[in-house]
Amino acid sequence: MMTRLILPLLLLAPLTACGLHPLYAGGAGGGVAQTLAAVDVAPIQGKSGWLMANALRDRLAASGTPRYRLDVKLDDSIAGLGVRRDDSVTRERRTLRARYQLVDLSDGAVMLDATAGSDAGIDVIASSEYATIAAENTALERLSGIVADQIVAKLALYARRRQPAR
Template sequence: MWSFDRRNLILGALALGGLASCGFTPAYGPNGTATRLQNRILVSEPSDRNSYLLTRHLETRLGRSASPEFGLNVTLELQEEGIAVTSTNITARYNVIGKAAYELLDLSDGSVLTKGQVNSFTGYSATGSTASIQTAEADAYERLMVILGDQIVTRLIAASGNLPE
């Protein structure tokens, strides 16, 4: 039994040594690349409810800056698609499909540091009372803005190693 424990101890030490030498650094840890983004980005001004929800989520994840160094422009494309139609030709469920094109700018010279596009979808039921359908629709759009915002932040974190310090 004792030799089994010793073997596990040695294997564990070797594994930890291997992880330490791989160069892995947590994104938000000390000297992590994502700290270059925190409270340094000015998100473009929203123009409607959905872009407001996206901006709010991005600012929650990235922080709001009093003196930003980077600008984040986001362009939304949204559409609804009926996906469940009853035998009486009434749509009972909708998908909300969203695309968000983004570009991160260096505010000192206006150069584009990184850009890309993310997309996803959510759905909602169109059965029930008018109030429940409107609530389900609004919730689907809000969930979609969170999903798109999280995808943008993930892409920005991935690109943050190439940003100026």
């Protein structure tokens, strides 16, 4: 009976030193949040760029004088997937890929160079071109948010790694 109690406790002991730390420790005053608030998003071309820049600015909540600039280049494409016998498309895939660089404004050095991306399926409504266009636009809005989340998460991890160990 006693070994049944002691054995699980012995197995749990190594977990106390696993090294997990909260990413946003310290809240808005923490190092990661302050680093993210010091990132300025450079203008991005096109409608998808406008959506992406707004999504990034919402998530980064920049304030004060920027120390970094985020340069983003987007690749937005739509490809037909499902095809009927009459060669009309029934399903599309919208893909949004971003290559981004975090640039230190003090010396122009590229601190982080990475990519992010996602895709979404769209049903093509043969009887309503408006419905298809609306679905494509909705997919682009969703994809912009998803890719922006990926970028901000990678920036936060980068900022956390640059923090001095405690």
